[in-house]
Structure formats: C-alpha cells, structure tokens
Amino acid sequence: MSSTIRDHNVPDHIATLISKPLLVELFTEELPPKALNKLGQAFAQGMRDGLAAHGLLDANCELSTFATPRRLAVRLTAVLSQAPQQSFSEKLMPVKIGLDDSGAGTPALLKKLASKGWEKIDLNTLARESDGKQDYLVLRGEAAGAKLGEVLQAVIESALAGLPIPKVMKYQLADGLTSVKFVRPAHALVTLFGQDIVPATILGLQAGRTTYGHRFLHPGSIDIKDANTYEDQLARQGHVLASFEARRNDIAKQLQTESERLGTTLSDDPAVAALLDEVTALVESPKVYVGAFEERFLTVPQECLILTMRLNQKYFPLFDPVSGKLTNQFLIVSNMPTAQPEAIIQGNERVVRPRLADAEFFYQTDRKTPLAERVATLGNIVYHNKLGSQLQRVDRVRQISAWIAHALNIDPTAADRAALLAKADLTTNMVGEFPELQGIMGAYYARGDGEATEVVDALHTQYRIRFDTPIHQEQLASAILFMADRAETLTGIWGIGLAPTGERDPFGLRRAALGLISAFEQLTAGGFLRINEHGSMTLDGLLQAAAKSFAVGTLTDSTVAEVNAFVIERLRNSLIQQFDRDAVEAVLALSPALHQIPARVKAVTAFMQLPAATSLAAANKRISNLLKKADQTTTSVDPSLLTDPAEINLAGIVDKLRPVATEQVTAGDYEAAMQTLAQAREPVDAFFTEVMVMADELAVRNNRLALLANLHGLMNQVADLSKLVTT
Template identity: 60%
Template sequence: MSQADTRPLLVELLTEELPPKALQKLGRAFAEGLRGVLEKKHLLGASCRVVDYATPRRLAVLLDAVLAQAPEEHYSEKLMPAKVGLTDSGEATPALAKKLASKGLQHLQPADLVRESDGKQDYLYANGVAPGALLADGLQEALDTAISSLPIPKVMRYQLADGVTSVKFVRPAHGLIALWGADVIPVQALGLQAGRHTMGHRFMGSQSIDLADATSYESRLLDDGMVVPSFAARRDDILKQLDQHAARLNATLGNDPEVEALLDEVTALVEHPTVYAGQFDPRFLEVPPECLILTMRLNQKYFPLFDPGTGKLTHRFLIVSNMRVEDPTNIVEGNERVVRPRLADAQFFFEQDRKQPLAERVATLANSVYHNKLGSQLQRSDRVRAIARYLAERLGADAALADRAALLAKADLVTNMVAEFPELQGVMGAYYAQADGEPADVASALRGQYRIRLDEPVDAASLTGTILFIAERAETLVGIWGIGLVPTGERDPYGLRRAALGIISAFEQLSAGGYLSVPDDSRLTLAGLLDAAAGTFSQFDIAADTPQAVKGFIYERYRNQLGADHDKNVVEAVLAPEPPLHEVRARIQACSSFAQRPEAESLAAANKRIGNILKKSDEAASRVDPSRFTEDAERALAQAIEQIGPVAQAQFQRGDFTGSLATLAQARSAVDTFFNDVMVMADDPAVRANRLALLGQLHATMNQVADISRLAS
C-alpha cells in the first residue's frame, strides 16, 4: 500500500451518561483534540473532513482521510561549534556523541555531518530525512491529549475492573473503538483496549454492535442501534418535531432565549428523540406563568406552548422522550402525573405568599445576612432607599415612589416561591406588589431591577424603575468594593463589572430620555452618586477612597466596552478627562469626526507637545500679557485664540461637540507657525512665563471636548 493512501479513522469512547449541559462542548473538544495532534503529526490527508458525534453515552469522531504513516521529513539540526564537537584528528568528542544520542542520531558519524559558518565560527549540522510518524503512535498521543484537555466540568475517580487501578474522567468509560478503515489501531485509554465493539440504545436497539469498518459507524447505530449519534442531527430532528406538534396544536414554542438552551439540553439527554404532547389542568394558569414555565423547563425539561396570537401560556406542553412507541399513552400520562404535583406546589406557594402583603415581609429581611461586613438585607435595603431618594431629588422624580420601590425591592427574597425558584426574584415581587395594590410604577420597578442593562430611553413610566436600577448597583459597587472584594482576573463573584455596565447604560438612557442634557451635568453626576452611596455606609468600615476607585473602575469598563466599536485613540481621548457619563457617546462621535480632518494630526501633535511643556514647567504667568509679545507668531496665536475660543466654548456649552472641535481646527495655521517661529523657553523669565500662559490658554481651549493629544500617532 502506498504511503499516500488514506482511510477513514473512527474513534469512539463509550461511557456512562455524560453531563448534558456540557455534552456538545465535550464532543467538539474531543474531535478537535484528536484532529489537532494528528494534523501536527502530518497524518491527515488533504481536505480531511472531520465529523464529531456526541450522545449521552458516547463521544466519537470520524476523520475521512487519515494516513498509515506521515510522509518523510527533511531535517537540519544545528548541533554545536565544530571546534567543540571534533577532535584535532576529526573524531567525535564525547560532547558531540552525547548531543547526537539525545536527538536520536547516534548512528551518524562525523563524516555524515555538515560544517557551515555563521560568520564567526563553523558549526556542525546533521541533515537528513526522518521517517514520518506512524498512525498507531500518533493516534495514541492524540487520544491522550484529547482526553486530558477535555473541558470537563467535574472529574470523578473510579476503579477499573482489576480492583486495583483507578482512573479519573468525567464518567466511567466502558468501551473504546479505534478503526482505520477495517483495521483496529491498538491504542488504549482509561484502562480500555481499542476494538470495534459499541452499544446501541438501552431499550430499542441492538445492545451489542460489532463494526466492520469506520464508515459503517453512523448507519449501524441508526439502523441497528436505534441511536442518532450526531448531536446536530438529533437537535435538528427534535426542533422539527417540536415545530410540527406545536403547529398541529395551533401553538408556538415562544421566542424566549431559554428555548434554545433547553433544546441543547434535551438533545444531550436522548439518543433517539421522539416528541409527544401533554397537558395540565387549565386552572393552574391562574398562577403567574413564569412559575409554571420555569418548573416545566427547569425540573421536567418540557417545552411549554404559547398562544400564537396573544403570546400567553397555554395548558399544553411537549415532551422529548428517549423512546419511540406505537402507543405513547403511558408515556404521556406518566409525564402528566409527574408535572401535576409540581404545578400544584407552585400554585400553593403563590396562594400562601399572597396571604401576607409584601410590605409586611420587609422586617424579616433583618434575619437575612447580606454580607457579614455589610449587615443584613434590611440594612442594605435602607441604604438603597437613601440612594433612591437622592436620585429622585436629582432627577425630579417622585421621591415617595422611588423610596417605596426600594423598600419592597428585596421583600420577595423571603417568599415561598422565590425560596423554591430563586430565578424568579423580582418577578414575583412585581406580582405580589400588584396584588397588594401598590402603584404600577413600583411593581414595574421591582420586575426590572435585575436586568443586565437598560436598552430603551427613560420615560415617565420607567423613571422609578431606573432609579431603583441605579441605586441597587451603586450600593453594590461601593459596598463590595469598599470591603476589598475587588474583581480579579476572571473572578467577579458579586458581579461588579456587570453592575458598572448597568450604571453606564442607565446614564446613557437617561440622556436619551431627556433627563440628563448634554452638556449640563448639574442634575446628576457619577461622582455625586458614588459619594451619596458611600455616605449610606456610615455604620460600616469601607475604604475612604472607594468612591474615587469605583469611579475609575466604571470608566475602565466603559473604555473596554467602547473599544470594541470605536478607534481606541478616540476612546482614550474622550475618556482621559473622565467627562460626564451621559456625554461620552456624543463626544466619541464628535472626536471620531474630528480625527478624520486634515488638521487633526498636526493639532494633536501640537497639543501633546504643549502638554509636555506645561508639565515640566511651573513658570506660567497667571494671565497672558499682550505687551510682552515679541514675535508676530505670538500675536497671531493670541488673536486666533481670542477669535476662535469664545465660539468653540459656546458650541461646547450647547452640546455641539462636533462644531466645537471643527472651530478649533481653524487654529492649526497659527499653532504651526507659533512652534516654527517662537522659542517658548526664552531667556527672559517674564517673556517665558507669558508664552507658557499663552500655551496654557490654548491647551484649555483645545481640550474641552477631549484630550486630543491622545489622537497623536
């Protein structure tokens, strides 16, 4: 057989049930681990196609063009200086012999080596042709690498059949296949020797399947084993069946992102999917739909169905079963019996919770610890209330509504429903607030308090909710940061990065809704907010520099966010002076436009030069004295500043940042001439101080919108 001949290679690891939420990732990683090493060993044929398989009980990969042995490789090994490797008589020194042995080249003699000069001295090189890697060796390395590098969520240790040896893997492994065409490749893993034996579906297919060759794997599992080995194929099949059943029942699966996540999970739970329809007593629909939806998806892995016209939950659901039977009555009725007590529990929790008004639960928050250094949930609630009242005053909102929302915000944490389903905190608070007759703005605020960010301009109806949203995040940032729990690397257990981005989004949407105007920041500033938040921690020991540190952290998060969509120099220019949060986007747009102007590079370079000069000198006069000008370029620059400055300032004050920067661009000629004709650091101290004052005035005028020196290349 020619070395260039290829055959398909199948590798399967048969296991006990793998963790469903990790299965798809495990399957892809297993395939990529094998492919990567075999490719590195040059054992893959041209255009080799890789197909990964993953079922609840197996990880497998089929590579359709694999070589028995990789092609020969030419090599050139630099060994050592000739004077070190050879004796005067041309014999190999012990150092050379040791070097050759370490590289597996001990068969070479000095006469086989090549001498080449690097310009300073002669070196010895070993040139030759090395045989390519054998598939058996390369596959063993690939298998070891693929298994050891799997993104396993939790490893378990188990004992092998010999009763002595133990191995570690995600689940106990019971079989290993390694077929190159029709030939078994003698590799091993996890105490298993490779063969050609696999297993079908636990109940519907052949329990024992011997494969003739690698290419028969998928068809034999489908036809004889009643197993759909491809994760993607099973997922597509399940979705097709779900859509067909939903259409038959005049319903939809809904557009919740959780549908996709559940689809991935059930795909990882079945080997031969079949969808059946079930239903529950319509009286359970009196319970908030979120409760029913969550218990069906989370606990039972069912797909609730919704009315296509209203989007409301119906009393029907779909089951993805691992069994295909002619009469599914027992399966359907069994699942209906299982879900009934779950829904009854949700109904009971809801009815019991409603017996006590939400406001009466607030006092019991004193028994729930928020953090041992920051007190109870009740103390935290008091802090959020104080921040909310501050925000309401600054934004002209109803302080009573803001305070009420903050008071009730965490009360649902001590309800039966949230104790059972923590994912429903906030949602249940809103339902209970509505049932208690609380104002609509308060109920809406409770429902939206756990959003990641605000995506729509704030209006009168959402103002109370926005205030609660900001207050809760400001308290979290200042409190958690203040006791030293600063995010590090990938660790951010209290979600401070997310809280920072939430506050940024709130300032942006307050501006979009007209509650914060550009460029006026007199109503609400980030610094003022953080200082107000810090003031609520008087009973606790938080670091004195916390507000300033948190402010820097928030701007850093903004910098990272903006850097994904805008030029990094523009972002640095705008954020360097830490402008009001709600102005940042407008300034970014203006600075981006300015950076495209032909004057930008020259003015940015001049601005950078001015900044460096001013940093190094403290001799500037308190004001510019025109009588001390000695050069025409000085007078021209002063005149340009006098003419352009007020116009740019007026535009800046109107929030016309683009216009302000465009006006400043008109100073380019005067600035360039000044630096060409004038020696700033003149011998005369009075002249020097006056010139420095002139540059200081120019610097302040140029950097109102952004630190344009950051645009210099």
C-alpha cells in the same frame, strides 16, 4: 483524495500507502447534558490538533463530530498511516568539545550520538555552523514521519485530558484494583482506520470495533464495519442519531411542526434555545409529543409554570401567538419514538401535575402575607457576613435611592417604597423554590397588595441586566432602584475585598458596572440628565452616597476611587468596541461626567475625519510638551509683545474662537465645538512654521507660552487632542 507516503520498513517498490478515514469513539455512561456539546467539540478539536501536530492529516481532511448522552466520537476523513519524511537540523555541541585535535569524535560527542540512535553516523557528514562566537557541529538529515499506530493512543489521551470536564469521577476498572478518572465511567473504545482496528488502551479499555445502540431500542452491541459506516450503522441498527447538530436540528424541526399544528408558538425567549441544547444532550432517538395540564393552573403567574416545566421537567411550554399568554399545552422531547405514545404522554402529565400544584400552593400561600409585612423578616436573612442582613441592605438601598431622587430633583416616594419592598419576596415560598423568580414574584405580590404601578414595575425590572431604551417619567422609580441596588453592590462587595479577579466575578460586579453605565446613558437619552449640566448626579457622587450608607469602618478608604475607576474601565472597554481607541482615550483623559462621555467620543470621532485633525492634534501635543518643560502657568497675554504676524494672527483667532467653542461646549454641542476648533488649523500651522516660541528675550518667550496656554485650553475643552497622536 489519496496521498502517498513512504514506509521505511518496506522496500521502495511496495512502500505506498493511501490515507483513510479514522474513527475514534469513547462509549460511556450518561454524560453531563449541559456540557455535552462542548465536550464533543473539544474532543474532536483535540484529536484534529494532535494528529496535525504529528503531520498525519491529509490536506483535504474533513472533521465530523459526534456526541450523544453516552458517547463522544470523531471521524476524520483523510488520515495518513505514516507522516511524510521530515527534514531536521540539530545543533549537537561546539566543535572544540565534539572533536579532538585529530578530528576524531570525543567521548562526549559519541555519547550524544548514541543517546539518539545515531552512533553509526559518519562524522564527516556533520555540518558546521557558527553562532558568531564559536563553531558548532550540526546533524542534518531526513527523519521518518510519525506512524499512526504508534502515536494514536497518546493523541487520544491528550484530547481527553484537554476536555472541559465540569467534575471528574474516579472509578475502578473491572479488575477491581485499578482506578481511573474521567467525567463518567467509560465502557468501550472504537478506533478504526478504515476497516482496521488501531491498537490502543484508554481508561483501561482495549480498542476494538464494538459499540452500543439506544439503551432501550437496541441495548445490544454493534460492530462498526468501517469508519465511514459509523453514523449510518448507529442510525439503522442502533436507533441513535449520533451527530449533536443533526439531532438538535431534528428536534427543532419537530418542535416547530407541532407548535404550528396546534396554533401556538414556542416564544422567542432565549431560554428556549438553551433548553433545546439540553434536551439534545439527553436523547439519542428524539420524538416530540404533546402534553397538557388542567387550565385551572393558568391562574398561577405564568413565569412560575414556565420555569417549573423548563427547569424541572425539560418541557417546552406553548404560548398563544397573539396574546403571548401561556397555554395549558406543552411539548415533550422523548427518547422513545413509538406509534403508541399514550403511556409516555400520560406519564409525563402525571409527573408535571404535582409540580404545578406545588406552584399553585406556594402562590396562594404567599399572597396571604403582604410584602410590606415581610420586610422585617429580612433581618433573619444574611446578605454577607461582613455586610449584615438583607434588611440592613434594604436600609442602604433606600438611603441611596433618596440621594438619587434628590440629585434628579424628583419626588422620592415611589422609589423609596420600591426600595423598601425590593427584597421582601426573598422570604416567600415561591422564591425559596425558584430563586430565578426574584423580583418577578415581588411584582406579582405587590400588584395584589395594591401597590402603585411605578413600584410594581420597579420590583419587576430590578434584576434586568441593563436599560436599552430612553428612560421616561413612569420608569424613574425603576431606574432609581436599579441604580441604587448596583451602587450598593459595587461599593459593598468591593469594599470588603471581593473585587473581581481574572475571569472570576462571583458577585457580578462587571455586570453591575455595565448596568450602571446603561442607566446613566438612558437617563441622558430621556432628558433627566442633560449633557450640558454638571449637577450632583455623577458617578462619583453616586458612589460617595453609596459608601456613606455603610457603617463606618466597613469599607476601605480607597473603595470609591477604585470602584469609580472600575466602572470607567468597563465603559472604556465598551466604547472601544464601537469607536476609535484614540478618540476614547482622548475623552477619558479629561475625566468628564460619565453621561457626557459617549457624546464627546462621537464628536471626537467625527473630528478625526476632518483634514485639520492630524495637524491640530500634533500641534496640541507639541504645545503640551512645551508648557510642561517651561512650567507655564499664566495665560495672560500682553498684546504689545506680539510682534510677528503669525503670532498676532493666532492670538486673534484664539480670541475669536474661544468664546464660541466654550459656549458650544457649555451647551453640550461637542461636535459643533470641534468644528469650531478646526478653523484654527492654518493659523496654528503658520505659527509653528514662522515663530520661535522659546525666544531669547524672556518676556517675549513667556508671552508666547501664555498664548499657547490659551490655545491649549481652547483645543482641549472636549478631549485631550494630544491623545490622537499615535506616534
């Protein structure tokens, strides 16, 4: 759609201009692949925002983003050559300062107007406005809109400055004197408004229409005819698929086609999507080929082979769709489409073979030394200079594991063995080469050493993020090691002053806290922590045990309290994503055992849907305020002092409901307890309507306050209901 704008430099009868597409491309050396998509998106958004701020975008303008290994580009379909006129109003100065007694402009006013190019303005056209204290001179008028040719360079510079660049490079321009900074050296700049070049100088480059195609298939220059022909010209002439999204979709389709043809699958591992993003950023003209390696390598744990293929070679391993086992075939995403790919395939197979041979050698060499014999050498590996070696850490985790096993009243043998061996694989060749395989390799080696299944499973899952399903008997060693490891990390790292700050959390304490929370939840779901029990297996008890495992003086005195609050805050943030914030705050106000909190929140959430909820919550808040002001401590009620029918009725309902609700809370049936409480609504409403609590007679007043204290105790067994009152 076209838009008509006014050009104030030409007569009215020829002052109509239409909007046109705008293309901006910066051609560079290879950009960081893992950052490319974000860079492309940020550049496009920065250009859109910058042009919009100047009023240069047509209402129907659409945005296209382009990002390849050697270019960032954006096309906006409808950009104005000049923005429409803008009404403005500017407060100049107080009238008494701007005008003299005769009404003429003072030097101060004339200087102000001249500085803005308004020296020829008729002073009689200045408006006057009062701010309530004095009158001001105000200039109102119409200002010419921004011109694309005058602001585009600044918009591009601003968009580039706002890019999330991982690391900036400083390089010299062709003159050998001037230095500029960017993520990678830039070699060409295209700025086309329709067919016309918009003058600009960016990173020492003069804007033009020349770009370059595929590094090998079309290394020469390409002159872009028009902003709208950019994508098509790069594809046809340059052998470049410029759109990151289109290129990603093309690769994904090719991968899927080839894997289905071979009767295999790519697997549903999230790493596949991450690798797809990365290879999309490495190629401009993608073509998928099939490679293979010798089947003998499949005797190596498949995680090792998968990791080296994905991480080092950017290959896509293929799996048997039935067993899920790794096959000896893989897919290569090449930047060279050709009808004769044999050389490419063979070259990649030659490259991957030594990698797999290394993995095979590491595995076979590592197996010669049992994990248990490796534990002592952990004393040579520093965990943290303030917390000692990995061996000292192992000793702490074993102590914490023993405490957890005792608190859960289970045999500690398997958990202790798992804790002893947990970090032993840090000394292996395989983990030295691939740190990502910590725990996984430990499990393989432990199985080879004949360790118990519970121990092997604990080693394999110790680095999982969270428990997502109820914990069963055979998973107890895994859960204990998981919790002990995180408790040790949280108290140790926090206690030496390395708590998370802002978004920085280099030791993963937030994740550790969420992991602990999940373990408590799933131990409860599995029946090892009962809602109605207040045993020693509490968050505070666990953190206290963890703190005692450190040498005296290592941690600060407030470590346990601070870490406890930190974990509860993580739980709060998690729960308010699922439940009403007031319900969460009402439960947390009572500081119940961590494993009880979710059930209590669910009960309060259900209670809030009842007709009685609003009235009882308001009454509870009123009672809290009365008891605080009266400094009431006694709950002993004298029946002989109950004279008003409403207070007699309330006393009766409290006596009736309190044992029922208390028994329900003790049994962990929080929803039933809240339902029981709801029966008190009418007596409570009647009491506050008909009874004067603060009676003149002291004995009567204290007796009524004692009655309310009893009611308060009944009301707040599951949560502090006063927190449900939002006003």
